[in-house]
Each structure stands twice: as structure tokens, then as C-alpha cells.
Amino acid sequence: MRIVVVGAGYAGTFAANRAARKIRGAEVTVVNARPEFVERIRLHQQVAGTAEAATPLGAMLRPGIATRIGTVEKVGDGTVLLGDGESIGYDRLFLAVGSTVRALPGTVPVGTWEGARQARAALAALPAGSTVTVAGGGATGLETATEVAEARPDLRVRIVAPSVADCLSGGARRRALAALDRLRIEVVDDGVEEAAAGVVRLRSGREAGSDLTLWAIVAGVPDLAARSGLDVDAGGRIVVDACLRSVTDRHVFAVGDCAGVPGTRFGCQTAHPQAKAAVDALARLERGRAPEPYTPRYVARCVSLGRADAVAQFTHPDDSLRDGYLGGGAAMAFKKIVYVGTKYSTRKAVGA
Structure with missing residues (x-):
């Protein structure tokens, strides 16, 4: 089976690694705009010059996964059309193009x-x-x-x-x-x-x-899905069924920020569980079994407050806020676990 993953953030990298591990005989190709895996939850440290937020993409992917560096113009009918005019065929496609920023001019x-x-x-x-x-x-x-x-x-x-x-x-x-x-x-x-x-x-x-x-x-997501004729919601996210398949094309799964799942928010707490659920759904379908539906479940909202402080407020599974929270050293330790654990689980495609 030829599997192409478009996007190599938290969701795409996790999905590629899990597909290579879970789906027998899968030939996995990742298409990404840059040769690095970027830890978006550490971009504020990249800005301030206190840490580096990028790792070579090859170091994050399992052996045997092919990579193609470039942009994607359109997907559909078993083909990914690249910005340079070349194309890649697929049997199953995972769209993990993430979210985007529409910055005000001058910023x-x-x-x-x-x-x-x-x-x-x-x-x-x-x-x-x-x-x-x-x-x-x-x-x-x-x-x-x-x-x-x-x-x-x-x-x-x-x-x-x-x-x-x-x-x-x-x-x-x-x-x-x-x-x-x-x-x-x-x-x-x-x-x-x-x-x-x-x-x-x-x-x-x-x-x-x-x-x-x-x-x-x-705010917002790239318009690749809309350009490709897939159904999208009012925010431009791909409309999916209970197992994260596009309602327009059953050969396409959407994971992470670009997936239109009600009640979800942008972030790695959404990316990993969705990538796991989508790959596992495909694996079950390939074995002739019914896929299990994806249900969003959140744990906390973690915010760094410089290198010496942080706050982590716990949430209900639906992401509504609880009263309990951690601050100071305890929250910093929690945040460090998030940094290290998220990168590890992205590479190993476990947990979530």
C-alpha cells in the first residue's frame, strides 16, 4: 500500500511513523515544505534565542520512510501534485498540513x-x-x-x-x-x-x-483541501467522519489542526490522538474490521511564563477548564515533560 503524508508537524510525523509500524507492507512517503521537524510548542524559545525548535526531519522518521521536500498544489484521484509539477501516487493519503498565521502587515x-x-x-x-x-x-x-x-x-x-x-x-x-x-x-x-x-x-x-x-x-488552516475539492467547514478545516476520513474522498484522512472535528483546538494534544486514531482506523479497515471512532480528550492547558515559571491548568476531557492548576516549579516540570514527551512520542508513534 502506498501511503503519502502531507505535512510533517506533530500529526503528520506521528502518522507516518505509526503507519510504517502498524500497516504491513506500507510504503510511506512524507511530503513537507522544509527538511526540518519543527516543535511549534517551542517557537517562543526560538524567537527569544533561548533554544532551538527544529530537528532534521530524517532524525524524526522511522527507517524506510521516504521524504520529499516541496510544496503541494493539489491532491485527489490518487495523486499528490507538487509545486514543481511532479506528482506522487498514493493508495491512502493523510493530510496533516496544520494551521497557519495571517499576520497583519508590518508585523x-x-x-x-x-x-x-x-x-x-x-x-x-x-x-x-x-x-x-x-x-x-x-x-x-x-x-x-x-x-x-x-x-x-x-x-x-x-x-x-x-x-x-x-x-x-x-x-x-x-x-x-x-x-x-x-x-x-x-x-x-x-x-x-x-x-x-x-x-x-x-x-x-x-x-x-x-x-x-x-x-x-x-488562526485558520492552509487552503490545500479547499483547492483540492474536499468538503471543508466554515473555518476551512476538512470535514471528516467519525474515523477522520474525508467525507468527500474515503481514501483521504485528515489529522491535526486541519481536521474539522467539532470541539477540538489547535495543538499537539489534538495532533497525536488524531494521528493515532486515523492510522489505527486504516489498519483495522485493511484487516476487514470496523474502525473505532475518534473522541477528543484533553488533559490540561500548559503555558510557559519565561524560563523560570509556568502554569498548567487542568481541563475536563471536553477541554473545559477545571479549577485545579499547577504553578512555579511543579508547572515547569509538567511543561518539561510535555516538551520531551511530545517529541519522543512523535518519533516513536506511541501513547496518545
Whole structure:
């Protein structure tokens, strides 16, 4: 069986490794835009220059898995059409193209590998006393602002969002806001409307000086599925059945951020379980057995607050927030387990 996986993030790499291990005789090919596997949950460290978030893709894939570096123009009818005009045939296809960032002109997106590298270089070039604005108050914004503020205490850092840290609640949110205060990060409850050289204009009409504006809002997915004629939901995610097959083409599975599963959010807590469920469903189908449906289950929301602090708020399986949370050293240990465990399980295609 020829299996092609488009995208080599958490979901795609996990799916490729598990397919190679679980499906007898599978010839697995991974198509990815770059030769690196990028740990998106560590991009804030890449931005601040405190860690490297990329690993050679070959080191993350099982022996025997083929790789093709390039972009994909269209998929369907058993063929992946590449950007260079060549094509790859498949019997089963896993789409794992992830999510994307639609950054405001004049800002640098920190939710992509290319943007994180650009932001790192721009940040390193800033002289002391410069102002960095982080647009976005979710986990990406919090982690970016705190990592930058801790790595560069000589800079002025502000975070701008209509409701900063609203991905958390109760004591966990208060702890996150306290960390911003401790790191002397200015919190602005507003939105960035426009960014230009040296200034940002807020939705309230106010202007503020900004030598570097980082866009920390991850929203939307690439339009490959829509371009290929697959049914997508209002957010552009692929409409799938209970075992993560496209409702348009039963030879196509969607996993990770690009899969339109109600009640799921972007992140590795979604990517790994979906990749496991989809590959296992294919393995069962190949053996003539009914696949088991995928059910989203979440555990926690983890947010780094610089290198010396973090918060982890526990969730119900449906991702609604519990009151309980970890902070400080306990949360840092939890977050380290997430970093190490996620990369390990991506490579070994176990757990989830």
C-alpha cells in the first residue's frame, strides 16, 4: 500500500511513523515544505534565542520512510501534485498540513518557523531601550512576551489583546497575569489594528511606539483541501467522519489542526490522538474490521511564563477548564515533560 503524508508537524510525523509500524507492507512517503521537524510548542524559545525548535526531519522518521521536500498544489484521484509539477501516487493519503498565521502587515508572525526565525534576527538587532509589542493574549502571546522579556530585560515589552490570558481562568489566570507584572510587561486590553515602522495603531484609535511588533495569533488552516475539492467547514478545516476520513474522498484522512472535528483546538494534544486514531482506523479497515471512532480528550492547558515559571491548568476531557492548576516549579516540570514527551512520542508513534 502506498501511503503519502502531507505535512510533517506533530500529526503528520506521528502518522507516518505509526503507519510504517502498524500497516504491513506500507510504503510511506512524507511530503513537507522544509527538511526540518519543527516543535511549534517551542517557537517562543526560538524567537527569544533561548533554544532551538527544529530537528532534521530524517532524525524524526522511522527507517524506510521516504521524504520529499516541496510544496503541494493539489491532491485527489490518487495523486499528490507538487509545486514543481511532479506528482506522487498514493493508495491512502493523510493530510496533516496544520494551521497557519495571517499576520497583519508590518508585523512578524511567531507561529511559523519562518516567522520565528525572522523574529529572532529582528529581536537580536534591537538596541537596549527598544519596545517590542506582542499582539495576541492567548498561550502563544503569553509565552512569546514572557520569554522575550526574560531573555532581553533591556527591552520594553507589551502584550496587546482584548482579554489577555483568557485561555486560562481563576487562579491560573491570575498567576499568569502576575508573571507579566513581575517581568514588567505592559498589558494593554485592546487590539492591534495597524502596524507601521515604529508605531502600532490600536483598535481604540490610540497609537503606541513599537520598534518590533510580533503577531502571536494562530488562526485558520492552509487552503490545500479547499483547492483540492474536499468538503471543508466554515473555518476551512476538512470535514471528516467519525474515523477522520474525508467525507468527500474515503481514501483521504485528515489529522491535526486541519481536521474539522467539532470541539477540538489547535495543538499537539489534538495532533497525536488524531494521528493515532486515523492510522489505527486504516489498519483495522485493511484487516476487514470496523474502525473505532475518534473522541477528543484533553488533559490540561500548559503555558510557559519565561524560563523560570509556568502554569498548567487542568481541563475536563471536553477541554473545559477545571479549577485545579499547577504553578512555579511543579508547572515547569509538567511543561518539561510535555516538551520531551511530545517529541519522543512523535518519533516513536506511541501513547496518545
